[in-house]
Amino acid sequence: MGTIVCQECNTTIGHIEVEKVTTFYGKCDHHECNEVVKKLQAEVD
Ligand SMILES: [Zn+2]
Numbered sequence: 001m002g003t004i005v006c007q008e009c010n011t012t013i014g015h016i017e018v019e020k021v022t023t024f025y026g027k028c029d030h031h032e033c034n035e036v037v038k039k040l041q042a043e044v045d
Contacts, residue, residue, distance in 0.1 A: 002044075004037060016041045 002018040005011070007025035014037050016024070026036040 002040070004040070013037065016044060018044050 002016045002020075002022040002024055004013040004016065004024045004026050006013055006028040008027060008029070011028045013026050013028050016037065024036070024040055
């Protein structure tokens with residue numbers, strides 16, 4: 001399982017389904033956060 005963490009405040013933004021335990025970084029305070037999750041999920045699908 002991949003965990004998406006805000007690179008600025010370490011808040012857990014969400015999770016994506018990947019085989020390895022991986023940490024991804026995003027930004028919780030910006031609307032791009034959701035886009036980051038979609039983009040990452042699209043890459044592993
Ligand atoms: Zn944040």
